[in-house]
Amino acid sequence: MEELEHPDLEKISLEQVLTALGDPTRLEIFRKLLTEGCLPCGALVPGAAKSTTTHHCRVLREAGLTRTKICGTQRLLRVPVEDIESRFPGLLKLVSAG
Amino acid sequence: MEELEHPDLEKISLEQVLTALGDPTRLEIFRKLLTEGCLPCGALVPGAAKSTTTHHCRVLREAGLTRTKICGTQRLLRVPVEDIESRFPGLLKLVSAG
DNA sequence: TGGTAAGTTCGATGATAATCGAACTAAGAG
């Protein structure tokens, strides 16, 4: 079960993370993944065009906020909780609370 | 010494905060205020047009991230640290570290 | 009472980004 390429979290800037989460759709995706664990791309934004969802998933992945596992025709997204917590301490608590 | 109007922090959404800080210029302003304390509007973005700085200050203020005191012809901005910490726990640590 | 310095407001402009549909790729079922 391979994974898509992901950036080194050490090289991600806080600005990039905040920009990624500053969009309402992506914040909703991120929160959904945090509470529900692991979800396929298609389950993330009900009602949106597939290409739109793909776009948001890419922005989140490139900001280091999600990991994507290739699982047949599906892409399973999850939040790398420990990695994020060590690189951006406070972020997950912030998103979970807000 | 009066203050400009500020929103109730309880009514601010996390999304609004993240959008405000997602811009590189505003993140820089916010960090500068965090480290240097209290600064006039004009000292925040060297080189920018005054109207640009005014714009960014308004976005930050409307997101509850700054308080503005009217001081003669100047507007002195500061970060309401305690208020932010209680409404958005983790945010200040996140910004300070990143 | 000028004059200056600090910000604001307004309208325009340019850049960035969100969204979509259509065509495509890849994997699995029958």
Add this chain to the structure above:
DNA sequence: CTCTTAGTTCGATTATCATCGAACTTACCA
């Protein structure tokens, strides 16, 4: 092999936003 399902890529469109200059307000100083 064919069909379906999941997602990607591409190009176009639209909307949002960052930036600016010009005109204005306000406070303070000489």
